[in-house]
Amino acid sequence: MTARTLYDKLWDDHVVHTEEDGTAILYIDRHLVHEVTSPQAFEGLREAGRKVWRVSSVVATADHNTPTTGWERGYDGIEDPISKEQITTLDANIRANGAAAFFPFMHKRQGIVHVIGPENGATLPGMTVVCGDSHTSTHGAFGALAHGIGTSEVEHVLATQTLLAKKAKNMLIRVNGQTAPGVTAKDIVLAIIGKIGTAGGTGYTIEFAGDAIRALSMEGRMTVCNMAIEAGARAGLVAVDDKTVEYVKGRLLSPGTDSATGKFVGGPEWDQAVGYWRTLHSDEGAKFDTVVELNAAEILPQVTWGTSPEMVLGIDGRVPDPDKEKDANKRGAIERALTYMGLEPNKALADIRVDKVFIGSCTNSRIEDMREAAAVVKKLGQKVAGNVKQALVVPGSGLVKQQAEAEGLDKIFTAAGFEWREPGCSMCLAMNADRLEPGERCASTSNRNFEGRQGNGGRTHLVSPAMAAAAAVHGHFVDVRRFV
Ligand SMILES: CC(C)[C@H](C(=O)O)[C@@H](O)C(=O)O
Ligand code: SF4
Numbered sequence: 001m002t003a004r005t006l007y008d009k010l011w012d013d014h015v016v017h018t019e020e021d022g023t024a025i026l027y028i029d030r031h032l033v034h035e036v037t038s039p040q041a042f043e044g045l046r047e048a049g050r051k052v053w054r055v056s057s058v059v060a061t062a063d064h065n066t067p068t069t070g071w072e073r074g075y076d077g078i079e080d081p082i083s084k085e086q087i088t089t090l091d092a093n094i095r096a097n098g099a100a101a102f103f104p105f106m107h108k109r110q111g112i113v114h115v116i117g118p119e120n121g122a123t124l125p126g127m128t129v130v131c132g133d134s135h136t137s138t139h140g141a142f143g144a145l146a147h148g149i150g151t152s153e154v155e156h157v158l159a160t161q162t163l164l165a166k167k168a169k170n171m172l173i174r175v176n177g178q179t180a181p182g183v184t185a186k187d188i189v190l191a192i193i194g195k196i197g198t199a200g201g202t203g204y205t206i207e208f209a210g211d212a213i214r215a216l217s218m219e220g221r222m223t224v225c226n227m228a229i230e231a232g233a234r235a236g237l238v239a240v241d242d243k244t245v246e247y248v249k250g251r252l253l254s255p256g257t258d259s260a261t262g263k264f265v266g267g268p269e270w271d272q273a274v275g276y277w278r279t280l281h282s283d284e285g286a287k288f289d290t291v292v293e294l295n296a297a298e299i300l301p302q303v304t305w306g307t308s309p310e311m312v313l314g315i316d317g318r319v320p321d322p323d324k325e326k327d328a329n330k331r332g333a334i335e336r337a338l339t340y341m342g343l344e345p346n347k348a349l350a351d352i353r354v355d356k357v358f359i360g361s362c363t364n365s366r367i368e369d370m371r372e373a374a375a376v377v378k379k380l381g382q383k384v385a386g387n388v389k390q391a392l393v394v395p396g397s398g399l400v401k402q403q404a405e406a407e408g409l410d411k412i413f414t415a416a417g418f419e420w421r422e423p424g425c426s427m428c429l430a431m432n433a434d435r436l437e438p439g440e441r442c443a444s445t446s447n448r449n450f451e452g453r454q455g456n457g458g459r460t461h462l463v464s465p466a467m468a469a470a471a472a473v474h475g476h477f478v479d480v481r482r483f484v
Pocket of ligand 2: 063064112113114133135361362363424425428429446447
């Protein structure tokens with residue numbers, strides 16, 4: 001048999017039918033649902049008099065519109081009427097249609113859809129996972145074929161359990177060697193995007209491999225796959241290994257978990273699943289259409305300076321000078337970005353002062369991210385700098401919040417002057433009460449920095465949790481390798 005990539009295997013195992021022009025029908029195993037992209041889909045279903053095809057594939061939560069304060073007031077704490085309507089509509093739709101699991105607003109397992117999926121064993125190796133959300137690529141960290149879909153496709157999957165798709169090309173990104181202490185998964189993926197550009201992965205499914213990827217925890221791998229979409233690829237993948245299996249073991253919806261006690265009991269279903277999962281890697285000699293290599297040792301803590309994730313440099317860098325750019329298009333893009341960002345050419349990135357800090361989002365709100373940020377705050381032993389108006393720490397889910405509190409991380413943050421919030425998408429995008437005001441500059445652990453992303457006129461610099469924590473305390477960007 002010919003050697004296949006991991007992507008080839010996942011595709012072959014789910015394709016139901018292929019037309020001559022390559023259009024295929026894929027079977028979907030897991031459908032994650034949130035409040036923003038599901039209302040019209042459920043309405044369409046209702047109008048057509050159809051039912052959800054496989055209720056047990058649906059796992060839902062509210063995240064984008066949920067407030068991160070005021071939970072003591074319950075649903076009355078959702079100030080914005082549109083947000084409130086989105087959230088109550090999701091509640092009603094799931095009540096009417098059912099789901100394998102639903103973590104509504106304020107449920108102890110509620111959180112960002114890309115955090116709660118893996119956390120609850122809703123995301124498993126070998127699955128096809130879709131959600132009406134572009135960062136569904138996150139789940140590829142488990143060796144699952146996962147990507148975002150549009151609202152009309154959400155309806156299609158609800159109705160038929162299948163999706164029309166065309167196979168992408170195979171790209172391998174190998175990150176060789178080891179990163180320096182203080183250089184994290186976020187820095188790796190920003191460096192990748194800096195190298196290949198935001199269109200570099202267009203038309204591909206990217207498999208991330210190499211020693212530096214293998215060395216990452218599942219949380220770190222999720223951070224990398226999360227931003228595959230920012231590199232232009234709809235899906236990112238990491239091969240299954242011991243860490244994958246260990247992470248999945250004993251999760252709420254995982255095979256081998258006793259549903260009454262929530263404890264791992266194993267059994268034939270678990271053994272069979274693990275046996276299959278162990279096959280989920282690219283075969284020796286499998287052919288990739290494109291291979292990109294990076295040396296992990298050369299990756300510095302990254303900071304974006306512009307309005308696209310590819311506008312990124314190591315912390316020792318300086319804001320680019322458009323006059324030095326020969327290509328007129330690129331020069332124009334740099335000029336526009338600098339004007340919007342309010343930055344002077346040649347300014348050292350370490351001299352950029354920030355007004356706000358946001359530690360959260362589906363890229364960096366898992367327990368490991370909370371630990372990394374808290375470790376820096378503890379090490380520095382100082383408070384949030386006077387010029388920083390607000391520093392938010394927003395855990396990705398209720399379970400992350402609970403775990404962080406059990407470890408005392410919340411105390412480290414609040415003692416230093418950070419705000420410790422309830423879980424949700426928060427300041428990643430301006431769809432709830434957390435946002436930047438015009439002209440405000442933010443060190444953010446999220447994944448997008450286009451104009452207005454965090455609020456009209458807001459200026460976003462994408463960084464790792466450790467870098468964001470250090471920027472909060474110093475009031476400007478600093479090389480976090482000095483503190484680890
Ligand atoms: C609201 C949703 C459709 C959107 C996405 O698809 O990514 C959001 O999560 C984002 O990050 O911009
Ligand atoms: S945290 Fe941000 S990127 Fe992730 S799903 Fe929410 S809005 Fe989208």
